[in-house]
Amino acid sequence: MTPSPAGDPPTCRALSGRPLDEITLKAAVHGDLSPADLRVHPQTLRHQADVAEEHGNPQLGENLRRAAELTALADGEVLAIYEALRPGRATGAELAAIAGRLEAADAPLCAALVREAAVVYERRAAHRVDRREAP
Amino acid sequence: MTKEPAPRRLGRFIGLDARPVNLDGFSKEDQEAGLVAFASANDPEPSVEVDADGRITELDGVPEAGFDPIDAFIAAHGIDAAVAEEAGSLDDVEFARLIVDPGTPRADVVRLARGATPAKLARVVALLRPVELQMAISKMRVRRTPSSQAHVTNRLDDPLLLAADAATAVAFGFREVETTVPVNGDAPSNALAVLVGSQVGAGGALTQCSVEEAMELELALHGLTTYAETVSVYGTEGAFLDGDDTPWSKAFLCAAYASRGLKMRVTSGGGAEALMGAAEGKSMFYLESRCVALARAMGAQGVQNGGIDAASVVGSVPGGMRELLAENLLVMLRDLESCSGNDALVSESDVRRTAHTVPLFLAGSDFLFSGFGSILRYDNMFGPSNFNGEDLDDFLVLQRDWDVDGALRPVTEERMREVRERAARAAQAVYRELGLAEFGDEHVDEVVVAEGSKDITPPDPQAVLSAADAILQKDIGILDVVRALARTGFEEEAARVLAMGRARVAGDYLQTAAIFDEQMNVLSKVTDPNDYQGPGTGYEVSPARRDQMAGIRQQRSRVDLLARHAAGPGLAAAPLATEVCGGVTGTTGGTTGGTTGGTTGGTTGGTTGGTTANEAITSPTALFRLIERGVALPGADPREVCVGVSPAFATQLWLTMSGLPVAEALRQIVAGIEKEGCVARLVRLRSTFDLGIIGLTAAQLAGSGIGVGLQAKGTAVINRRDLPPLACLELLSVAPLLTTEMYRALGFNAARYARGLQPEPVRNPYTEQAIEARYHAEVVALVAVEREACVPGAPPVDLEMVE
Numbered sequence: 043m044t045p046s047p048a049g050d051p052p053t054c055r056a057l058s059g060r061p062l063d064e065i066t067l068k069a070a071v072h073g074d075l076s077p078a079d080l081r082v083h084p085q086t087l088r089h090q091a092d093v094a095e096e097h098g099n100p101q102l103g104e105n106l107r108r109a110a111e112l113t114a115l116a117d118g119e120v121l122a123i124y125e126a127l128r129p130g131r132a133t134g135a136e137l138a139a140i141a142g143r144l145e146a147a148d149a150p151l152c153a154a155l156v157r158e159a160a161v162v163y164e165r166r167a168a169h170r171v172d173r174r175e176a177p
Numbered sequence: 178m179t180k181e182p183a184p185r186r187l188g189r190f191i192g193l194d195a196r197p198v199n200l201d202g203f204s205k206e207d208q209e210a211g212l213v214a215f216a217s218a219n220d221p222e223p224s225v226e227v228d229a230d231g232r233i234t235e236l237d238g239v240p241e242a243g244f245d246p247i248d249a250f251i252a253a254h255g256i257d258a259a260v261a262e263e264a265g266s267l268d269d270v271e272f273a274r275l276i277v278d279p280g281t282p283r284a285d286v287v288r289l290a291r292g293a294t295p296a297k298l299a300r301v302v303a304l305l306r307p308v309e310l311q312m313a314i315s316k317m318r319v320r321r322t323p324s325s326q327a328h329v330t331n332r333l334d335d336p337l338l339l340a341a342d343a344a345t346a347v348a349f350g351f352r353e354v355e356t357t358v359p360v361n362g363d364a365p366s367n368a369l370a371v372l373v374g375s376q377v378g379a380g381g382a383l384t385q386c387s388v389e390e391a392m393e394l395e396l397a398l399h400g401l402t403t404y405a406e407t408v409s410v411y412g413t414e415g416a417f418l419d420g421d422d423t424p425w426s427k428a429f430l431c432a433a434y435a436s437r438g439l440k441m442r443v444t445s446g447g448g449a450e451a452l453m454g455a456a457e458g459k460s461m462f463y464l465e466s467r468c469v470a471l472a473r474a475m476g477a478q479g480v481q482n483g484g485i486d487a488a489s490v491v492g493s494v495p496g497g498m499r500e501l502l503a504e505n506l507l508v509m510l511r512d513l514e515s516c517s518g519n520d521a522l523v524s525e526s527d528v529r530r531t532a533h534t535v536p537l538f539l540a541g542s543d544f545l546f547s548g549f550g551s552i553l554r555y556d557n558m559f560g561p562s563n564f565n566g567e568d569l570d571d572f573l574v575l576q577r578d579w580d581v582d583g584a585l586r587p588v589t590e591e592r593m594r595e596v597r598e599r600a601a602r603a604a605q606a607v608y609r610e611l612g613l614a615e616f617g618d619e620h621v622d623e624v625v626v627a628e629g630s631k632d633i634t635p636p637d638p639q640a641v642l643s644a645a646d647a648i649l650q651k652d653i654g655i656l657d658v659v660r661a662l663a664r665t666g667f668e669e670e671a672a673r674v675l676a677m678g679r680a681r682v683a684g685d686y687l688q689t690a691a692i693f694d695e696q697m698n699v700l701s702k703v704t705d706p707n708d709y710q711g712p713g714t715g716y717e718v719s720p721a722r723r724d725q726m727a728g729i730r731q732q733r734s735r736v737d738l739l740a741r742h743a744a745g746p747g748l749a750a751a752p753l754a755t756e757v758c759g760g761v762t763g764t765t766g767g768t769t770g771g772t773t774g775g776t777t778g779g780t781t782g783g784t785t786g787g788t789t790a791n792e793a794i795t796s797p798t799a800l801f802r803l804i805e806r807g808v809a810l811p812g813a814d815p816r817e818v819c820v821g822v823s824p825a826f827a828t829q830l831w832l833t834m835s836g837l838p839v840a841e842a843l844r845q846i847v848a849g850i851e852k853e854g855c856v857a858r859l860v861r862l863r864s865t866f867d868l869g870i871i872g873l874t875a876a877q878l879a880g881s882g883i884g885v886g887l888q889a890k891g892t893a894v895i896n897r898r899d900l901p902p903l904a905c906l907e908l909l910s911v912a913p914l915l916t917t918e919m920y921r922a923l924g925f926n927a928a929r930y931a932r933g934l935q936p937e938p939v940r941n942p943y944t945e946q947a948i949e950a951r952y953h954a955e956v957v958a959l960v961a962v963e964r965e966a967c968v969p970g971a972p973p974v975d976l977e978m979v980e
Contacts, residue, residue: 105476109435159425
């Protein structure tokens with residue numbers, strides 16, 4: 043992993059908890075690995091966020107911190123939230139509910155992003171309006 | 178009413194109209210339609226207001242209450258409030274100078290740009306002239322080592338061909354491979370095939386499959402791609418909504434990719450809003466500046482722009498090509514990875530499309546192309562790129578010409594066959610092992626040698642589609658691919674695909690401008706930062722890399738160029754050339770020594786006498802010999818025309834530039850002289866190979882005062898003894914195009930001059946081809962042999978031609 047002035051990260055592990063150096067071809071062929079063994083761990087993402095911030099890009103850091111939160115969500119949930127944020131898909135109340143669920147799932151940064159969207163969508167009428175009529 | 182006949186059109190315009198550039202469309206500037214590159218009257222004045230809490234309450238003339246979604250997102254996330262006032266109040270020209278000045282560290286410029294609003298940065302960058310843009314790009318790009326991306330697609334979505342072409346792209350040096358589909362449902366199959374092929378020959382190339390946003394994300398979640406790029410953003414609210422997204426949905430998408438450990442960048446590019454009729458009267462560059470500011474605000478690590486789908490809209494307006502280059506700089510100023518376009522064919526004119534790419538190519542970028550069409554034009558399902566498979570050699574030569582690292586390397590035919598076969602077989606094995614589709618060995622064979630998909634038997638379209646469906650239904654992911662490769666004997670590739678999976682776990686390639694080199698080292702803003710600060714700094718082409726770039730397969734040494742002369746005198750008679758194998762090439766010494774001193778008393782007109790015959794040209798295999806018969810003295814016969822040949826003529830050099838045996842050229846000249854009733858006398862100049870001196874000396878030795886000069890490379894001249902050395906009567910200078918008839922006519926004319934007649938000169942053949950580019954390397958080799966054969970001070974000698 044990238045060396046960081048903030049100190050070395052803890053041993054790099056997959057989302058499953060398996061250490062990176064145990065992710066070998068032998069293990070893969072023996073069927074010992076599961077998809078979670080090739081998924082990034084939120085701690086790794088937060089470490090990469092630190093690195094990005096140290097290198098002057100707090101926005102990339104913020105994105106990686108949101109990503110760390112999303113590691114806990116199933117693929118389908120991630121796809122569903124993305125879909126809800128697209129124009130005209132969800133009402134303000136639905137977005138608020140999603141934000142609430144994210145908050146409860148220990149994903150406050152993602153929740154804040156959805157709330158922020160809801161405010162602007164409300165103002166610009168981008169939710170559940172035929173987008174050809176949108177200003 | 179009589180109608181005036183239309184005046185006849187001028188030929189010059191008829192000709193110009195037919196040129197390829199006139200198939201391109203050129204727009205009059207039109208601000209309302211957004212058809213203006215840099216500055217529309219509707220572009221806002223830069224402004225920024227920050228309240229006591231550090232909130233941005235006004236952005237480029239718009240108060241917070243009036244923010245559209247793009248303003249709102251940039252204001253909330255994209256402007257560093259601590260620098261906003263400083264950046265905003267900095268004089269535009271002063272700011273522009275800081276960007277260009279190599280003495281101003283890159284980090285200082287990046288710091289200022291963090292506080293610059295979209296309108297401010299657009300105005301500042303618009304001040305830069307093309308060369309200043311190049312200087313700025315050299316300094317501001319993020320990664321020190323340049324790289325490039327390839328498109329790998331085909332009309333049939335043939336998985337084996339995709340795999341073979343992905344491996345081919347990697348062999349050429351591309352570090353990202355982007356595929357897409359002509360048939361939407363094929364996407365999972367294409368992603369899988371390209372993933373497999375991309376890890377043949379070398380590891381670490383990133384792959385993606387460009388399709389609709391949700392599908393692209395799904396493929397990434399399966400682990401079948403390793404980066405994403407088709408995350409489009411736009412510079413107006415209307416265009417954004419037409420793209421069926423908002424800044425928040427896109428920002429969420431950025432986080433979604435990162436949450437699965439995938440690198441991603443967004444796509445923008447000027448002209449898109451005008452093309453969608455949603456430019457709001459703004460200039461392309463201002464809107465692009467908004468896109469790039471938004472990309473930074475969303476936390477994307479990079480942007481693809483500067484010549485994407487709407488590149489030709491930008492190209493149609495004045496200053497358009499400068500605008501495209503400036504788009505790349507906007508990205509770099511925001512400290513993001515630039516994937517620098519050259520992605521769409523911007524012109525039907527080879528001159529114009531090349532002129533679009535070269536400035537960036539010279540300056541260098543994180544990715545010089547965000548899709549070099551590594552396959553043929555017809556197979557590029559993105560539409561042709563600005564450079565395509567047909568242009569690979571041109572590009573490799575450009576790198577070599579300019580000593581510029583364009584991130585590609587030459588590939589031998591042997592190497593390409595090896596990787597194509599391996600990739601096609603690996604894909605065949607994986608599709609079979611996973612029960613996706615069955616492809617026969619004959620299909621592999623076709624794919625290996627195919628230039629493109631038109632050269633292969635099309636697979637059953639249902640086979641590809643059902644393979645794609647099966648991938649989704651069976652939930653096939655990267656681990657299944659690894660296992661299938663390992664079980665079928667492709668362990669090396671299995672390990673490399675697994676390494677791409679491990680890379681997601683490590684996360685280092687989420688940093689800005691990250692690529693893997695072939696040893697899986699991450700090169701990024703963190704590990705390989707651009708440190709250009711003027712001459713002698715920044716990325717240097719290493720000696721090894723220079724050798725690699727120089728070593729194009731078309732490169733020839735002098736030895737290579739002279740190889741065809743090796744058959745020696747056997748080449749004297751063309752039809753027999755293949756039957757006779759000479760062996761006299763290396764024997765240079767022939768003309769020296771013996772003849773110089775002792776034989777001055779020897780006769781002129783070809784008497785035998787006691788002169789030394791040149792051993793070098795009396796090989797037993799020789800069919801044609803020129804035997805030296807002593808020092809040549811002026812002749813007296815008024816019918817005598819003297820033919821002088823150069824030092825290496827028929828001693829080391831046996832073929833003219835046109836491929837004619839030198840003997841044949843000489844025979845034709847002699848035959849022409851004799852046809853007009855004159856006598857040909859042969860001499861060799863030994864002290865010089867200068868054609869003018871050869872011709873003049875021959876003329877001075879000739880009883881008639883007319884001489885013909887003939888160099889081994891085939892250039893020939895007629896001279897008269899009273900002319901100055903550089904003058905002549907006739908000259909055949911275009912050696913590669915000379916024919917036996919021309920040599921015969923030249924001899925004939927020489928004899929006519931000897932008889933005091935005024936013949937019609939033989940016309941030099943003319944060609945408009947780049948004949949000098951084609952032959953000058955060989956001329957240098959031949960001239961070097963002639964020069965080495967020269968003996969300073971040695972007098973000319975008479976020659977006898979023996980067949």
